[in-house]
Amino acid sequence: MKISYLFGLLFAFSDKGAALREFWRIEVTRKTHFSWHQLWTHSRNRRRNFLLWWRLASEMYAHGNKQQRKMAKRINDALKDRFTTDIGLGARIGAGLHIPHHTGVVISDKARIGKNLVIRQNTTIGVVSSMGPDEYITLGDNVDIGANSCIIGAITIGDNVTLGAMSFVNRDIPANCTYITRKTSDAIIKPAH
Template sequence: MSNRYTKYERLTRCLAADILKNKKSFSWRRIILRCIKQPKHRYIFWWRIASYLYSTDSHFCKSRARKINFSLIKKYNIEIMLGTQIGEGIRLPHFTGIVINPYCNIGKNVRIRQNTTIGIKDDVEGVLLTIGDNVDIGANCCIIGNDITIGNNVVIGAMSFINKSIPDDVVCYTEKTNKIIVRTE
């Protein structure tokens, strides 16, 4: 993530991209009205607020962020840990079973579908899993490994297990070798 923006500017840019889809300029009124009218935006709104609070140096703000995130986990069944870096324009079409480790760095305009796990193998400081921009992750995917990089413009098929780096501009899926045999008599 770029450090040229302040934390607050980054928050407002992300909210404008996530909720307003950059069709209108940012205002808190627009964001809140959109969240009231369209409940699907509430999760990402509150997660962005919690992430912003968690990034401050205040013990009180970090404590509030943890409480907000715990409430989000209980209500939406999505566990995106605080400390995860997510770029603008994240899309979560179905709110169920998504787990993302705090050592992940996710780019812009990424779509993550239901029952997806993204994390590292060993909980070691300095290990990072990086997902590029414009990545589409199918349902029931598992992306696990240390120092994995998934490039830009990648499509990961449903039910894929990814444990190696993937270059830019590819379609990736796990080939299923189990054959279903149907007998008719």
């Protein structure tokens, strides 16, 4: 992992690292100005530590050279093992990503997501086999996804949408609404005698 630190530092200090430092300011330090000291201090928090490393891997994968892209994949593989969260390096997620509980979060590299996404445990944003190479899953700004939800296919979810827990979404959802999948049960509950 020492090599990862070296590649990460070189990338973060480079001109290509400006966007990375802004992601870190918003998601890790949560301060008005970026500070390396604040980054170090706040990176000890488990949730913020994930964001620090995933943003580094994502930016190195998107903007780095061949060696940096290779290192980004290694970092992402380590994050999958440690946090049980699988976010594809090709995914584009705006600033303000918040994952309260990491377990079981899966986001396809075909995702194009706006800023301030809140995504909870055991949630998938994934593809279907019928999607073409130029089709994406698009989520707007300020989307809040409840636990145990599944969003699949080349769909668009607008800005300011809240998805209830255990929602299944395979169609477009307009902006400024709440979406809840109605659950029906055929189970019969009989009172105890």
